[in-house]
């Protein structure tokens with residue numbers, strides 16, 4: 001089922017006083033429980049597209065929808081809570097891993113909602129396979145790969161519908177990058193989806209790749225198994241993130 005749709009999206013910047021549009025008519029649809037790659041040459045507009053989908057940038061045209069509901073029926077803050085953009089360098093805040101995983105609940109966007117319990121956070125942490133890192137661990141003592149995974153958990157803990165990952169594993173070694181992919185895949189439930197900018201070779205976790213080049217987008221599906229799931233990974237967090245244990 002399609003959970004996120006972008007139709008005929010355009011963005012226009014000003015460059016030396018002149019309008020400049022990396023793209024003006026880009027459409028894509030993402031199905032639930034899937035992970036998609038977004039690739040394309042440097043400067044083709046990948047980060048711009050993610051920011052526009054998260055309503056972080058004004059669009060020059062086009063529409064967005066979540067589960068068929070148009071974006072203008074959401075308050076922009078609520079949209080950004082559901083369509084979560086994770087930048088490449090997601091800075092962790094000083095303090096413990098718990099402080100970081102609960103950080104979204106210090107923000108206005110989550111005002112009035114209960115922060116997650118330690119039990120829920122421990123279940124999430126277990127998925128990330130962080131070699132014994134606990135909720136009380138100092139975030140400053142985590143490796144780069146561990147920090148990237150805690151940043152992902154922090155974003156997923158708010159249960160967004162769409163995760164937009166802007167090269168979250170770009171600065172990591174191959175082993176840590178695979179760990180981030182595995183964790184992302186494990187965190188997806190049937191009601192959530194993920195679009196990630198990726199420059200590395202495919203790692204088998206995505207069901208397909210969008211390519212943005214020269215203002216146009218194309219899509220290529222990846223091989224799937226007989227039960228129509230991507231080759232690598234499973235939604236291991238389905239039970240956790242669908243609510244039973246929070």
Ligand SMILES: Nc1ncnc2c1ncn2[C@@H]1O[C@H](COP(=O)(O)OP(=O)(O)OP(=O)(O)O)[C@@H](O)[C@H]1O
Nearest residue numbers: 013014015022040041042043044045046047048049
């Ligand atoms: N704030 C801005 N003002 C003007 N032009 C911008 C702005 N941000 C990005 N651009 C331009 O828009 C184009 C797309 O940039 P964007 O960062 O989206 O590309 P990208 O595909 O993500 O690139 P990369 O793979 O190098 O990260 C580039 O030509 C860039 O110079």
